Amino acid sequence: MQPLPMAGQPPAERADAARNRQRLIDAAHRIVAAKGAAGLALDEVAREAGVGVGTAYRRFGDLSGLAYTLMEGHEIRFQEAFLAGPPPLGPGAPPDARIRAFLHALLDLQRDQWELRLLATTTTAQGFGSGPYKTYHLHLVNLIGELGGSRDAAYTASVLLALLQPAVLDHQQRALGLDPDRVRIGLDVVLGALVLNR
Known part of the structure; x- marks a missing residue:
C-alpha cells in the first residue's frame, strides 16, 4: 500500500518519471564532465539519456532549469x-x-x-x-x-x-x-x- 501524500507536499512523482529525471541528470553530469557546462544542450542531454526531447523540456523548462537542478x-x-x-x-x-x-x-x-x-x-x-x-x-x-x-x-x-x-x-x-x-x-x-x- 502506498502512503498518502502529506498536506502541502507536491504529489508523489510517478516511478517512470523519476527514472527519466535521474537518467537526464546523469546524462547531463556526463556531458559536463566531458565538455564543461558550455557543452550542455537539452536536446543532447535527452539523446544521451535515451529519452524524448519533450521529456527534457517538460522536466527542466530550459537550460537554466537544468543547470539549477545540477547545482x-x-x-x-x-x-x-x-x-x-x-x-x-x-x-x-x-x-x-x-x-x-x-x-x-x-x-x-x-x-x-x-x-x-x-x-x-x-x-x-x-x-x-x-x-x-x-x-x-x-x-x-x-x-x-x-x-x-x-x-x-x-x-x-x-x-x-x-x-x-x-x-x-x-x-x-x-x-x-x-x-x-x-x-x-x-x-x-x-x-x-x-x-x-x-
Whole structure:
C-alpha cells in the first residue's frame, strides 16, 4: 500500500518519471564532465539519456532549469549552513560577522560551480534574479536590518549580491585578470564602506 501524500507536499512523482529525471541528470553530469557546462544542450542531454526531447523540456523548462537542478545538492548544503549551521555563517554570531561569512561562502560557492552558475543566470529571462536569489536577498536584508541604522536594507542587499553575480565574477577574472584573493579583498572593502561603516 502506498502512503498518502502529506498536506502541502507536491504529489508523489510517478516511478517512470523519476527514472527519466535521474537518467537526464546523469546524462547531463556526463556531458559536463566531458565538455564543461558550455557543452550542455537539452536536446543532447535527452539523446544521451535515451529519452524524448519533450521529456527534457517538460522536466527542466530550459537550460537554466537544468543547470539549477545540477547545482541542487550544493545549494541545499549552503542554505542549511547559513540558516542553521555553526557561526559565523549560521546563527549565533553578530550580524556583521554573519554578513561577511555569507558573502565569502557565496563567493566560494560561485567559484566551485562557476560554469553551471554562469549558465543558469545567463540563459533565463530573469537573469541573476532567478533560482535562489530571493532566499539570498531576504537573508541579507534580515542581517542588515539587525545592524540598525538608516540604511535601506533591501537596496544594500541587492548591491552586495550584484557584486557576486557569476557574469560579474567571470568578467573580473577573464577580462580584468583579477585573481580570487583580489576579488575577496575588494568585496571586504565594499562591505566595510557600504554596510559596516569602516
